[in-house]
Amino acid sequence: MAERVRLAIVGCGGMGRRHLTGFTELARTDFRNADLVAVCDLNRQNAEDLAEEALEHLGTRPQVFTDAAQMVREVELDGADCPTDTGSHHTAATLLLDLGLHTMCEKPLAITIRGCNAIIEAAARSGKILSVAENFRRDPINRLMKALIDDGAIGDPQFILEAGIGGRDSMIITPWRHQKMTGTITLDAGVHNADILQYYFGDAESAFGQTRLYEKTRYKRSTAGPGGFYEKWGKDFPDSFAATGEDAIFGMINFANGAHAHWIDHHAGHGLPFQHRTVYGTRGSLVSPGDRNGRPVRLILDDGTDIMDQRILDYAPSYRLSPVAARLFGGDRPWTYHYDFPVTDRKILALEYHEFAECIRTGAQPEVNGAVARRDVALVYALFESQVAGRPVTIEEVETSAVDGYQREIDEKLGLIATT
Ligand SMILES: NC(=O)c1ccc[n+]([C@@H]2O[C@H](COP(=O)([O-])OP(=O)(O)OC[C@H]3O[C@@H](n4cnc5c(N)ncnc54)[C@H](O)[C@@H]3O)[C@@H](O)[C@H]2O)c1
Known part of the structure; x- marks a missing residue:
């Protein structure tokens, strides 16, 4: 296979723009292993705008399409990156795989389990790689947290307290993130936390949950979105709108390793914003600084150790970034880093592109494949299903759709299941 694979970005909204900065970041290194040759969006203006940004940053203008099938007929491509909105992944990513393209889909893999299955089945049908762009775990600080846990820094894992509270009644980035039928914020953002919990502790086995829709009207206050990438669409969003998607979830989770977690993902919290992630073990605890901020991890042990500097590396002998991550973050064992959010963001997105292109080149499986996602x-x-069922549920029941009381309405509306 050629040194560089030929890719398209399909979905040129806010995340498509951020992905382009990741692509550009990778292109500036010796690790460049892909070319961006096409962009595609149902909204032609979004695709044209991204092509212009690509021209500015990469020096070449990708071809513009509004129809993926036409794109595949007219451009030689190896794969596609699919940052379309969450409610469209099950059709957009499935189409790309069926068109014969290796596909990197944004998280969450799909809006329901049956939607995930449709994409996973398309990947199996086509024999193409399915990678899911889950970025939080690629933050070097999360790699360090994982190594500290696996290397026994805090003894045997016992418990994670994971909490994010804030948001009041403000629109979060886009209106679609507040609707059940398009991928509500507790799924759209919460899936990152779900991934971190399982990245740290392995597979969850069962959960008891409570979900709420607290704010039934959301108000447009800021339209910048993460890194300011959404400002240009802000004028198109209504000043206020009705919300139908749950904006808070409260969970108690059991893991196969015997550990436990309490998880709060509350996007309607008023007053004091709160972000917290602490991992407890039989000898001590690790306080995470959160994601993509580069602040140090704090290690507190029963023997009086209390550190949050480079000595923490002594407790994580297995911690070592990949060569490309080490190049982007200035070393293979960083314990902290200092970049503004857009810079950190694009470095991590560069890692996603690099891995995806390497998988295409070598046939390797991506870290976050369809099953993980x-x-x-x-x-x-x-x-959600626990709330509807009124009892704890196993993850297997949810993953096999044996319990689907919440998702069924979405699946029926989207044609993923026959209407009852
Ligand atoms: N990993 C992260 O940190 C992160 C951050 C933000 C968004 N995301 C994810 O990225 C995805 C996109 O979010 P966004 O905020 O950019 O949404 P957005 O609404 O800003 O953009 C979505 C774009 O996809 C286009 N689109 C929809 N269906 C399409 C199709 N079938 N074919 C081609 N184009 C299509 C739309 O026209 C729009 O331009 C979501 O799944 C979201 O969860 C991830």
Whole structure:
């Protein structure tokens, strides 16, 4: 296979723009292993705008399409990156795989488990790689947290307290993130936390959840979105709108390793914003600084150790970034880093592109494949399904759709299941 694979970006909204900065970041290194040759969006203006940004940053203008099938007929391509909105993944990513393209889909893999299955089945049908762009675990600080846990820094894992509270009644990035039928915020953002929990502790086994829709009207206050990438669409969003998707989930989770977690993902919290992630073990605890901020991890042990500097590396002998990550983050064992959010963001997105292109070149499987990503969606929905069922549920029940009381309405509306 050629040194560089030929890729398209399909979905040129806010995340498509951010992905382009990741692509550009990779292209500036010796590790470049892909060319961006096409962009595609149902909204032609979004695709044209991204092509212009690509011209500015990469020096070449990808061809513009509004129809993926036509794109595949007219451009030689190896794969596609699919950052379309969450409610469209099950059709957009499935189409790309069926068109014969290796596909990297944004998280969450799909809006329901049956949606995930449709994409996973398309990958199996086509024999093409399915990678899911889950970025939080690629943050070097999360790699360090994982190594600290696996290397026994805190003894045997016992418990994670994971909490994010804030948001009040403000629109979060886009209106679609507040609707059940398009991928509500507790799925759209919560799937990152679900991935981190299972990345740290392995597969979850069962969960008891409570979900709420607290704010039934959301108000447009800021339209910048993460990194300011969404500002240009802000004027198109209504000043206020009705919300139909749950905006808070509260969960108690059991893991196969015997450990436990309490998880709060509350996007309607008023007053004091709160972000917290602490991992407890039989000898001590690790306080995570959160994701993509580069702040140090704090290690507190029963023997009086209390550190949050480079000595923490002594407790994580297995911690070592990949060569490309080491190049982007200035070393193979960083314990902290200092970049503004857009810079950190694009470095991590560069890592996603690099891995995806390497998988295409070598046939290797991506770290977050369809099975891993579906498990993350299942953990989020376990809390929703538990609320509807009025009891704890197993992740297996959710993943096999044996319990689907919450998702069924979405599946029926989207044609993923016959209407009853
Ligand atoms: N990993 C992260 O940190 C992160 C952050 C933000 C968004 N995301 C994910 O990225 C995805 C996109 O989010 P966004 O905020 O950019 O949404 P968005 O609404 O800004 O953009 C979505 C774009 O996809 C286009 N589109 C929809 N269906 C399509 C199709 N079938 N073919 C081609 N184009 C299509 C739309 O026209 C729009 O331009 C979501 O799944 C979201 O969860 C991830």
